[in-house]
Amino acid sequence: MTETENWQSAAEQALRTLWGEAITCTITDTFREQGRNRVYRLAVENGPVASVILKASLGDDENPYVVGDDAPRSAFSRFCNEWAGCEVLGPLGLGPVAYTGDPERGFYLMEDLGADAQSLADRLTGSDPTAAEAALFAYARSLGALHAATQESAAQWDALRTARGGAPPKPSVPGEFQSEVAKFGELAERYGVVLPESFVSELARIGVVVESPGDYLAFSPTDCCPDNHVLRGERVVFFDCEGARMRHALLDAAYLLAPFPTCWCTSKLPEGLPERLLAGYREHFPGGDDFEEQLTLVLAGWVLLTLTWDWAGNWEEEDHTWGLVTLRQRHLHRLENLLARPPLVALLPGVAQVAAELYGILKTRWADLEPMPLYPAFR
Numbered sequence: 001m002t003e004t005e006n007w008q009s010a011a012e013q014a015l016r017t018l019w020g021e022a023i024t025c026t027i028t029d030t031f032r033e034q035g036r037n038r039v040y041r042l043a044v045e046n047g048p049v050a051s052v053i054l055k056a057s058l059g060d061d062e063n064p065y066v067v068g069d070d071a072p073r074s075a076f077s078r079f080c081n082e083w084a085g086c087e088v089l090g091p092l093g094l095g096p097v098a099y100t101g102d103p104e105r106g107f108y109l110m111e112d113l114g115a116d117a118q119s120l121a122d123r124l125t126g127s128d129p130t131a132a133e134a135a136l137f138a139y140a141r142s143l144g145a146l147h148a149a150t151q152e153s154a155a156q157w158d159a160l161r162t163a164r165g166g167a168p169p170k171p172s173v174p175g176e177f178q179s180e181v182a183k184f185g186e187l188a189e190r191y192g193v194v195l196p197e198s199f200v201s202e203l204a205r206i207g208v209v210v211e212s213p214g215d216y217l218a219f220s221p222t223d224c225c226p227d228n229h230v231l232r233g234e235r236v237v238f239f240d241c242e243g244a245r246m247r248h249a250l251l252d253a254a255y256l257l258a259p260f261p262t263c264w265c266t267s268k269l270p271e272g273l274p275e276r277l278l279a280g281y282r283e284h285f286p287g288g289d290d291f292e293e294q295l296t297l298v299l300a301g302w303v304l305l306t307l308t309w310d311w312a313g314n315w316e317e318e319d320h321t322w323g324l325v326t327l328r329q330r331h332l333h334r335l336e337n338l339l340a341r342p343p344l345v346a347l348l349p350g351v352a353q354v355a356a357e358l359y360g361i362l363k364t365r366w367a368d369l370e371p372m373p374l375y376p377a378f379r
Helices: 003-019 075-092 120-124 129-149 154-164 176-181 183-190 199-211 250-256 273-282 291-308 327-339 349-365
Strands: 024-032 037-045 051-057 098-102 107-111 217-220 229-232 235-238 245-248
Touching: 003 024, 003 037, 003 051, 003 098, 003 107, 051 075, 075 098, 075 107, 075 129, 075 154, 120 129, 120 229, 129 217, 129 229, 129 235, 129 250, 129 273, 154 245, 176 183, 176 199, 176 291, 183 199, 183 291, 183 349, 199 245, 199 291, 199 349, 245 250, 250 273, 250 291, 291 327, 291 349, 327 349
Parallel strands: none
Antiparallel strands: 024 037, 037 051, 051 107, 098 107, 217 245, 229 235
């Protein structure tokens, strides 16, 4: 049997156990057949649905799929997060329904969201600004609805995730986020910026907010990029839950301001639109009187963190394009967005000072750099 035939047979066996021996399956589309995952669409005969999606986690040479390996980023842990994440999202109408699976073989079967379904990325990279804006509002409101529905669901998530295998991922590891954003201070010093006395304590404040979300604790797929969901009416349906966990809800909401820190599909939104999108988010998840404060602290965390990443390339040595724009365009734009937040100076005066000085230095060094352009749909 070929690898594809093996997955087809495995899916058929699982669905026969679920829906009866009359079920037959045929792979009709291959979405991913290389790397650490496999993703297929299968036509289903004699079942309650016409098709399903199979997603399998194989891992790789450095991180193989080992049943029971609950290290935070292991292949097995990502698989369990995905399956349990669908079990959270599906009943809310905010994700695909998870049908069945096999943790021993590392695959699960979920609802087919449709061959013609569009994502926010499709709309943002298209040519219709009205359609793109509608998709952005669907995204923002869906995030708000998700966070509102799961605000008190930590126990449910732990139970679902434990049932899939291994220990549930922790919302945060004490000190981990702070240690990551601390690298921003090292970056600023390399450019000659002197760190004020309050800088370290302000980084600690950001870390405490992110790691101790309080009333802002909610379920997150954690990679809410514009291509990790599809549009369904006035909502979006999220998928890609490999990093799913309970965490600070505004880490997702801040994607609208950063914007989209973990995604190739990043560009500039029209002036004033992010604030209107946040208002749409707050229709469902209003937060407390400290919403603006919490959002500013979380946004600061994202911006400082992304400046220290090197997995997309060493932007200090040489700029290059990732997705729609360059790394340097992203960094300058995110610093601009952070510095424009009204509560920033009052909350984090030292961080604001360092960010402003670094922005000025980089802006001068990269004098020939074009400003980050609008998304294609808004040009």
